[in-house]
Amino acid sequence: MDREEVRSRGWVLKAYAPRGNLTSEHLELRETILDVGSLPENHVAVKALWISVEPYLRAKMYGRDVGLCATQCPLNQVVKWYGIGEVLRSNSPIYGNGDIVLNPFLSLSEYSVAPAEIIHKVDSDAGIPLHEYLGTLGIAGFSAWVGVNEVGQVKAGENVFISAAAGGVGIIAGQLAKIKGCRVIGSAGTDEKVKLLKEELGYDDAFNYKKEKDFDAALSKYFPDGIDVYLDNVGGKMLEAVLNHINNGARIPISGMVSQYTQVWTERDGVRNLLNLVGKEAKMQGFLIRSYLHLLPVFTAEMIGYMKQGKLKTKHKIYEGIEYLLESLNAIFSGINTGKVAIKVL
Numbered sequence: 001m002d003r004e005e006v007r008s009r010g011w012v013l014k015a016y017a018p019r020g021n022l023t024s025e026h027l028e029l030r031e032t033i034l035d036v037g038s039l040p041e042n043h044v045a046v047k048a049l050w051i052s053v054e055p056y057l058r059a060k061m062y063g064r065d066v067g068l069c070a071t072q073c074p075l076n077q078v079v080k081w082y083g084i085g086e087v088l089r090s091n092s093p094i095y096g097n098g099d100i101v102l103n104p105f106l107s108l109s110e111y112s113v114a115p116a117e118i119i120h121k122v123d124s125d126a127g128i129p130l131h132e133y134l135g136t137l138g139i140a141g142f143s144a145w146v147g148v149n150e151v152g153q154v155k156a157g158e159n160v161f162i163s164a165a166a167g168g169v170g171i172i173a174g175q176l177a178k179i180k181g182c183r184v185i186g187s188a189g190t191d192e193k194v195k196l197l198k199e200e201l202g203y204d205d206a207f208n209y210k211k212e213k214d215f216d217a218a219l220s221k222y223f224p225d226g227i228d229v230y231l232d233n234v235g236g237k238m239l240e241a242v243l244n245h246i247n248n249g250a251r252i253p254i255s256g257m258v259s260q261y262t263q264v265w266t267e268r269d270g271v272r273n274l275l276n277l278v279g280k281e282a283k284m285q286g287f288l289i290r291s292y293l294h295l296l297p298v299f300t301a302e303m304i305g306y307m308k309q310g311k312l313k314t315k316h317k318i319y320e321g322i323e324y325l326l327e328s329l330n331a332i333f334s335g336i337n338t339g340k341v342a343i344k345v346l
């Protein structure tokens with residue numbers, strides 16, 4: 001194959017950020033020249049179309065594992081992350097130019113070269129918008145599905161509470177629990193998000209946790225019959241308050257604890273009432289979706305079915321242009337986003 005050069009801008013990690021927000025001191029957009037012509041055998045050159053943005057990406061840049069088993073990105077290299085791309089050139093019998101692929105080790109750059117065996121074809125004729133493969137059909141949707149069904153084991157009639165309910169995972173989780181016949185309440189950080197949950201996304205009720213001085217009192221009001229399942233996305237003080245309201249045999253699937261990632265562990269909120277787990281014979285379980293990958297086909301078929309029947313609404317916060325990485329990632333920690341955050345690479 002002949003040499004063929006493209007200019008590619010990509011995000012290079014210059015320094016870890018042990019706490020707080022990422023800034024230009026940590027991440028820099030650098031341009032490099034990539035040869036997409038002379039590809040090694042069984043490799044493809046991919047033009048990035050969509051990049052997923054989520055807390056786990058930030059977790060790879062603390063310089064230490066915050067408790068999520070996130071391998072730290074090496075310094076002074078383009079960050080590897082996942083997204084959707086289009087095959088630009090192929091030296092693989094499996095992929096042809098123009099194929100749309102899910103690339104779990106895409107560089108956070110406009111173009112990258114990847115081994116063919118790590119990418120997966122996306123059916124671009126299925127009538128599903130490509131960014132849904134990162135959201136509803138991607139990590140956010142799968143986390144919601146695993147949390148609600150596999151770990152939460154929700155049953156019709158149960159009282160379900162979801163924090164960060166208007167985020168990528170939360171929006172899907174609430175709707176899945178409603179489909180199962182549960183009573184679902186969510187918490188979120190703005191009145192607009194609360195309105196969205198109640199009026200558009202089918203939540204039975206929702207509250208703005210930033211306006212509640214006393215989480216314990218709020219949960220007494222919203223859960224007079226106690227909580228059977230709490231899908232925890234935030235951890236900290238909300239988790240502690242929930243533990244005072246759980247019913248016998250309650251399940252607490254812990255998807256993540258976004259309120260706690262930016263502090264070192266000694267500065268985090270302690271949860272003082274874990275003893276309630278004993279009295280209520282309740283189960284609290286953290287999970288990572290990578291342990292449930294064998295269920296991906298079941299999940300995908302079920303979710304596509306719901307989407308086709310109009311049972312699942314989706315929301316996205318889309319940033320246009322790879323240069324918006326810092327803004328988009330920090331948005332998650334300040335709650336600017338509603339729904340799944342993604343970058344459309346122009």
Ligand SMILES: NC(=O)c1ccc[n+]([C@@H]2O[C@H](COP(=O)([O-])OP(=O)(O)OC[C@H]3O[C@@H](n4cnc5c(N)ncnc54)[C@H](OP(=O)(O)O)[C@@H]3O)[C@@H](O)[C@H]2O)c1
Pocket residue numbers: 053054055056139140143164165166167168169170187188189190193232233234254255256257258259260287288289290331332333334335336337338339340341
């Ligand atoms: N276990 C897994 O395999 C897996 C996979 C993917 C994601 N996750 C986890 O799922 C959770 C949600 O992820 P996501 O990608 O869907 O993100 P997201 O919910 O779209 O964004 C995070 C949301 O959390 C809320 N938040 C931020 N800081 C907060 C704080 N200090 N206290 C309370 N709420 C805060 C914000 O909404 P408000 O307006 O409500 O504040 C923000 O929109 C995260 O904990 C993430 O780590 C787990």
